[in-house]
Amino acid sequence: MRKYRDKSPEEIIKMVTMEMIDRGIKLGRKKGRTLYISKTSGGKGVDINTLDARTESGRANLEAFLTPVKRHYTFSGLGEPEEKNAINWRVLNVPTGRRILLVFQVAFSMLLKGSPFKNKFFRWMGVHIGRNTEIMLFVWLDHFRPELIFIGDHTLIGAFSRVTVHAYEGCGRFRYGLVEIGSHCTIGAGTGMGVIKVEDEVRTLPGTTLSPYLLRVRKGSVVGWNPPSVQRAEEADSKDTSTVQ
Numbered sequence: 001m002r003k004y005r006d007k008s009p010e011e012i013i014k015m016v017t018m019e020m021i022d023r024g025i026k027l028g029r030k031k032g033r034t035l036y037i038s039k040t041s042g043g044k045g046v047d048i049n050t051l052d053a054r055t056e057s058g059r060a061n062l063e064a065f066l067t068p069v070k071r072h073y074t075f076s077g078l079g080e081p082e083e084k085n086a087i088n089w090r091v092l093n094v095p096t097g098r099r100i101l102l103v104f105q106v107a108f109s110m111l112l113k114g115s116p117f118k119n120k121f122f123r124w125m126g127v128h129i130g131r132n133t134e135i136m137l138f139v140w141l142d143h144f145r146p147e148l149i150f151i152g153d154h155t156l157i158g159a160f161s162r163v164t165v166h167a168y169e170g171c172g173r174f175r176y177g178l179v180e181i182g183s184h185c186t187i188g189a190g191t192g193m194g195v196i197k198v199e200d201e202v203r204t205l206p207g208t209t210l211s212p213y214l215l216r217v218r219k220g221s222v223v224g225w226n227p228p229s230v231q232r233a234e235e236a237d238s239k240d241t242s243t244v245q
Helices: 008-029 055-065 089-094 096-109 117-126
Strands: 037-038 071-075 149-153 165-168 175-176 180-181 196-198 222-224 229-231
Touching: 008 037, 008 071, 008 089, 089 096, 096 117
Parallel strands: 149 180, 180 196
Antiparallel strands: 037 071, 071 175, 165 175, 222 229
16 A cells, blocks of 8 residues: 555554554444553553543553554454454454455465566555565465565565464454565475564575564574474584574
8 A cells, every 4th residue: 555655664563553553442432342452462451542642641652652663563352252342353453445455455466476567466455575576376465464564675485375464362362563574585385474574585495384483584594394493594504403583
């Protein structure tokens, strides 16, 4: 989407979080529920009504909460599915119109072969993609919030790979965050990843699962298997492995 273009990952996740907080306040009042947001995957978090940007105190609280901006956040308190006043986490995320459009866009994108047109199509959806990057057939880029996905220049995303920016944990709790893939990376076919930062010149072997095992993969690393073992670039000759944190 146009409003998310040419902005840094930190600016984007801040915008997304503010949008969800605003929607959550309105939905919570309508349903008679109190929603919470946390900077970690656990814990009760902060009552989002105290972060209402329509009030002076709320604006101050919101700015303080988002300073510094984190790579991921967790919403809770939406209620269990069978509760009459439960709030669906998908509804909290984006309006119905965009949600339906994204489902069809992602389904169509999976059938496209790696081409400049496919990159343009993903950019139209909101994904940030660099120059000369190739995204192969049946790659799934999360329709939850495509604007949270950043892919660098000269990178290859192999067929059947999966990139997700969110995880629903049940009982009215979900988390979301940034996925950043650097430049000159080779993401092997069937690689799966969630919220993560993959630095430049990283290679993953086919079928690798990166998240939730790793939050960051350092430049030049080779990652394979599940759970993954990681080989640093400078250690490749000695065949030593080490865990990247």
